[in-house]
Amino acid sequence: MSKETKAGDRRERGLATYREVYGEDAALPPGGSADFFDLLIIDQQFSEVWSRDALPIPMRRLLTMGVLAATRRFDILEIQFARVLEAGELTEEQVREVVIHLITYVGTPSSGDLYRASEAGIQAHRERLAEKPTGE
Structure with a gap:
């Protein structure tokens, strides 16, 4: 097999x-126009780390949520909350339980942002459900 393959x-x-x-509808770098960093993330993080068999994606997602909360990346955390609901990996109640658990680790100063990210993710999920034609 060639290096290119x-x-x-x-x-x-x-x-x-x-x-x-x-x-499936996540924004991806368009073919040929992705920059070095986009390709590095796709080739390394998603091809070599997220795709490993030892931990399933729902477990990896929970780990990622903890890191995102700890590093105050609530913008990405909001996307993860919406996606975990869309994928059926957690319920709304479980998302809120994740928030309760994480607050004890990230601290009260970050708790408001963490809560808002979770509620925005839940709302985004509800809106996507409302947009789907009945029967899907």
């Missing part, structure tokens, strides 16, 4: 895993 397989595996994590 291996790289292509790695990219495809990374893109497939990225779509599984963030959803």
Whole structure:
């Protein structure tokens, strides 16, 4: 197998895993115009880390949520909350339980942002459900 084929397989595996994590309609770098960093994330993080078998995606997502909360990346955490609901990995009640658990680790000063991110994710999920035609 050539080096280019291996790289292509790695990219495809990374893109497939990225779509599984963030959803089929997640924004992806357009072919040929992605910058180095976008490709590094797809090729390394999603192809080589998220796609490993030892931990399923729902467990990896919970770990990621903890890191995002601890590093105050509530913008990305909001996306993860919406996606965990869309994927059926957690219920709204469980999302709120994640918030309760994380507040004890990230502290009261971050708790408001954490709560708002979870509620925005829940609302985004509800809006997506409302947009779907009946029967899906």
